[in-house]
Amino acid sequence: MEVAIAKLKDAEVVLMNKIKRMKDGKPKYDAGDQLREIREAIDILHKLDSNTARLVMNTKDTVY
Secondary structure: OHHHHHHHHHHHHHHHHHHHHOOOOHHHHHHHHHHHHHHHHHHHHHHHHHHHHHHHHHHHHOOO
16 A cells, blocks of 8 residues: 555646646646545555554454
């Protein structure tokens, strides 16, 4: 999961730099929407990763 998060963070930085160079208008606003989607995906993956780790730890504590 760490690799996917790292790739998305790299894409986020590239897109932020691209947006900074763009003039106002529809293409810039569309890129802003894409940036929000990337940030949401990063957040979701972080939550999924932490929940998975928590689940694994709980499973290890459970005696069968």
